[in-house]
Amino acid sequence: MRLAKLEERENFRNIxxxxxxxxxxxxxxxLELVGAARPLADARRSEVWTVVLGTGIADRQLNELIxxxxxxxxxxxxxxxxxxxxxxxxxxxxxxxxxxRPESVLCGATTRGxxxxxxxxxxxxxxxxADCTQLAIDPENGNLLQTRPAFGGNLMATIYCANFRPQMxxxxxxxxxxxPPDASRRGRVIRGTLPTVSAAACKRVLEVFxxxxxxxxxxxxxxxxxxxxxxxxxxxxxxxxxxxxxxGGAVGASRATVDAGWIPYAHQVGQTGxxxxxxxxxxxxxxxxxxxxxxxxxxxxIIAIDKNPDTSMMKLADITVVGDLFExxxxxxxxxxxx
Amino acid sequence: xxxxxxxxxxxxxxxxxxxxxTKRIVREGVQAILNPFDTYAIEEAVRLRAxxxxxxxxxxxxxGPPRAEAVLREAVALGADRGILLSHRAFxxxxxxxxxxxxxxxxxxxxxxxxxxxxKQAVDGDTAQVGPGIAAHLNWPQAALVSAxxxxxxxHLVVVxxxxxxxxxxxxxxxxxxTVVKGINVPRVPSLKGVLAARKSEIPVWTPEMIGxxxxxxxxxxxxxxxxxxxxxxxxxxxxxxxxxxAEVCAGxxxxxxxxxxxx
Numbered sequence: 001m002r003l004a005k006l007e008e009r010e011n012f013r014n015i016x017x018x019x020x021x022x023x024x025x026x027x028x029x030x031l032e033l034v035g036a037a038r039p040l041a042d043a044r045r046s047e048v049w050t051v052v053l054g055t056g057i058a059d060r061q062l063n064e065l066i067x068x069x070x071x072x073x074x075x076x077x078x079x080x081x082x083x084x085x086x087x088x089x090x091x092x093x094x095x096x097x098x099x100x101r102p103e104s105v106l107c108g109a110t111t112r113g114x115x116x117x118x119x120x121x122x123x124x125x126x127x128x129x130a131d132c133t134q135l136a137i138d139p140e141n142g143n144l145l146q147t148r149p150a151f152g153g154n155l156m157a158t159i160y161c162a163n164f165r166p167q168m169x170x171x172x173x174x175x176x177x178x179x180p181p182d183a184s185r186r187g188r189v190i191r192g193t194l195p196t197v198s199a200a201a202c203k204r205v206l207e208v209f210x211x212x213x214x215x216x217x218x219x220x221x222x223x224x225x226x227x228x229x230x231x232x233x234x235x236x237x238x239x240x241x242x243x244x245x246x247x248g249g250a251v252g253a254s255r256a257t258v259d260a261g262w263i264p265y266a267h268q269v270g271q272t273g274x275x276x277x278x279x280x281x282x283x284x285x286x287x288x289x290x291x292x293x294x295x296x297x298x299x300x301x302i303i304a305i306d307k308n309p310d311t312s313m314m315k316l317a318d319i320t321v322v323g324d325l326f327e328x329x330x331x332x333x334x335x336x337x338x339x
Numbered sequence: 340x341x342x343x344x345x346x347x348x349x350x351x352x353x354x355x356x357x358x359x360x361t362k363r364i365v366r367e368g369v370q371a372i373l374n375p376f377d378t379y380a381i382e383e384a385v386r387l388r389a390x391x392x393x394x395x396x397x398x399x400x401x402x403g404p405p406r407a408e409a410v411l412r413e414a415v416a417l418g419a420d421r422g423i424l425l426s427h428r429a430f431x432x433x434x435x436x437x438x439x440x441x442x443x444x445x446x447x448x449x450x451x452x453x454x455x456x457x458x459k460q461a462v463d464g465d466t467a468q469v470g471p472g473i474a475a476h477l478n479w480p481q482a483a484l485v486s487a488x489x490x491x492x493x494x495h496l497v498v499v500x501x502x503x504x505x506x507x508x509x510x511x512x513x514x515x516x517x518t519v520v521k522g523i524n525v526p527r528v529p530s531l532k533g534v535l536a537a538r539k540s541e542i543p544v545w546t547p548e549m550i551g552x553x554x555x556x557x558x559x560x561x562x563x564x565x566x567x568x569x570x571x572x573x574x575x576x577x578x579x580x581x582x583x584x585x586a587e588v589c590a591g592x593x594x595x596x597x598x599x600x601x602x603x
Contacts, residue, residue: 002563023504086471087480111502115483118468122436122475127563130435130466150574151463158568184403202480204510206497211505219503225603231478245603265486265522266501269464272375272521280602298572301602304594309581321593327586328593335590336603 001125003163009141011101012165016042017070018093018107018117021054021081023210026061028220029108031068031178033171033224034272037106038069038179043139046103047071051096053081053089066187069179073189074100080198083205084112090119091200097124103142106135109170110219111121121168127161129170131275133175133298144169172277173219215244215251216266222251224278224299226269227257228292228313230285230306230325234262239329240284246336251288252276252296254286270295284325288313305329331334340391340495341452342384343444344399345473346377346414348407348462373410376458378417379519382526384456385418387491393415396420398449402430402441409540416529416537423449427546432559435464439472444550446477453493455516459484470518481516482509486523 003031015037020027030050037048049072050065057077057143065073074096080088096119097105105120107113109131121128133156134147144167147158153254161167174337211217218224225244227237237251244251269276273293281299286292288304288311297316304317305325321328350466351370358365381399388395399414401407402425413423433441446452455474460467467483474481482498486506490497498512501520529537547557555561578598582589597603 022502030485052522083509084502085509088484090475111484111500114467115471115481118439118466119475119481121468122439122472125563126432127436128468129439129564130468132466145567150465150569152465155574156570156572157566158570159566161565164563187469200480202512202515203482204384205506206510207508209505217504229460265520268521275465280597287512297575301600316575317579318576319593319596320582321589322581322583323586323589328589331586331590335587335594339594 001204003165006141009103009165012103012142014100014102014104015044015046015047016102016166017050018105019050019052019054019065019115020108020113022109023058024056026052026054026057026065027108027110028178028323029110029173030065032173032176033106033108034069035178036171036176040104040135040137041143042101043137044142047242049074049100049102052076053078053092055079061152062189064181065184066189067181067185069185071187071247073187075191077190077191083202083208085144085203085205086115086119087200087203089116090123093120093269094123097166104144104167104169106172107168108285113170115241117168117170124166125284126164126166126168128159128170129159130170132169132171135169135171136144137281143167146158149298153298154294159317174222174277203278211266212263215241215249218250218252218267218269218276218278221250221276221278223247223280224252224269224276225249225283225284226252226254226283226286226296227263228254228286229256231257231262236326237263239326241330243333243336246333252281254289254292283313283317284329286313287311340394340408340500341388341396341398341449342387342454342456343446343449343453344377344380344384344397344414344419345378345457345469346399346410347375347459347461348372348400348401348403360548371406371409372564374415374458374461376460376462376519377410378526379521379523380456380458381414381417383488383519384525384585387454387488390491391493398423400425400442400449401431402426402438407542409549411542412540413529414535416533417527418539421540422542424544425550426544429547429554429558432562433557434562434564435466435472435537436564437497437557437562439469440476440551440561441550442469443473443476445545445554446473448515450543453513453515454496455479457516457518459518459520467518470516474516477514479514479516480510481509481518483518485517485519488523504551530574
């Protein structure tokens with residue numbers, strides 16, 4: 001809501017984390033957000049609250065939220081949250097926000113979070129910053145300084161929301177670090193603060209499919225093995241898949257390979273695909289069009305394998321291998337399998 | 340029934356120039372294009388019009404400076420029936436909250452709209468917030484990251500939504516808002532007829548008063564968020580490491596390096 005007077009800021013307290021509930025469990029990004037929220041709350045001498053909307057939530061997971069830094073875990077456990085219905089979750093979250101008045105709300109910049117939180121921000125009449133990579137707080141007034149990449153990572157913008165509360169931000173997975181669990185930490189689980197949750201009548205989830213294809217989840221991957229035109233075809237991607245599976249990674253792709261039908265669109269990295277921020281991005285035969293680079297240039301360590309040492313990707317990369325990927329990748333697979 | 344497609348004109352490159360005063364992007368003097376995701380939104384609207392049979396009108400709307408008229412003409416060339424430009428000094432500096440408010444007010448003003456389609460996100464801001472924001476302002480249901488429309492009638496839709504690890508299928512009642520991804524269709528190339536229609540098309544310009552917009556909710560002053568600082572991204576480590584030689588030597592060296600950095 002818009003503050004009529006800045007003193008009204010004092011009516012809003014605590015840093016909230018909206019838990020990412022999917023596939024029947026609380027996802028790791030939640031613990032990363034709790035880790036990010038802890039120092040912000042400490043600076044304000046306030047609490048970290050984690051809100052979990054799910055069903056059949058394991059106590060072990062709720063305790064883990066406390067061990068990793070939450071003071072309060074607010075749980076609404078209801079079958080209405082079995083599948084992702086934006087409208088139901090938004091309505092419940094808005095009601096909780098109006099009741100408890102948090103100062104800030106953090107949510108994962110996941111497919112669910114990026115659909116849900118803009119709806120909540122509009123309905124609670126407040127500001128939202130997408131895909132933050134850095135969060136700081138003004139200890140005096142609680143203003144959240146939210147830094148995010150813009151223009152495909154070519155610019156970092158710092159944004160704040162001084163006259164509205166709560167302040168809302170989404171944060172990409174794997175950007176913040178979870179704190180190691182401390183089993184002696186004390187916290188409280190509050191259940192069922194809402195008497196009834198009525199499912200939205202305007203939407204029904206009919207079916208849910210988890211991809212059987214390995215290596216499709218680019219957002220959560222620590223290690224991405226990505227291919228471009230140099231991969232030469234579908235068979236070439238099988239080689240990338242084999243290595244990705246060995247290192248527990250996902251498979252990315254350039255637009256050209258997706259358009260050629262070598263690999264499904266879900267793997268596309270770049271301007272018209274996904275923006276990724278993995279620890280390792282291994283680019284195999286990707287020349288590095290600007291539209292591709294903007295989707296991956298924030299990865300921690302970029303490795304490029306290419307016969308041509310002068311491509312844009314080879315210039316961007318932290319580690320380069322000048323060579324034929326059809327020789328280097330099988331050799332990587334061989335060497336990893338014997339160690 | 341009307342289908343509204345919300346589109347945006349974006350800079351053709353990502354070489355951003357920032358106004359030191361407003362901290363917003365300088366759009367003058369930079370070549371501008373239709374946001375790539377919006378071509379899929381336009382195409383899907385045109386296809387749904389055909390699937391629904393007669394009596395469906397496809398409108399493209401865009402908020403932006405006067406020159407954003409170009410993307411509305413492009414939308415007409417691609418099959419939209421007409422375009423409306425929301426352009427006024429008072430709209431300037433709108434963040435995603437204010438932008439989605441302005442677009443929702445335009446949709447209310449157009450009337451008889453049952454479906455709004457947006458691209459997944461604009462490639463300059465990359466927020467993906469405006470589509471769900473419009474749905475929230477209108478209090479309509481939404482489906483983000485739609486990769487297929489399986490069923491459509493004047494009452495409902497069955498759509499496929501992409502998730503990180505798969506997809507789901509959901510049914511929505513209309514009116515509703517969709518955001519669409521690239522995989523949903525293959526946009527057509529403008530036909531000669533379309534290009535001629537685009538050239539002749541009247542693109543009216545709507546102002547805040549014409550859409551009944553509350554002046555306190557638009558532009559820089561109506562926006563909850565504010566850019567306080569912009570800076571170049573932290574530089575990447577310029578010292579790059581290069582392996583050459585046989586595949587065996589390169590692979591060995593790379594694996595050693597990855598293990599040394601605890602990346603494997």
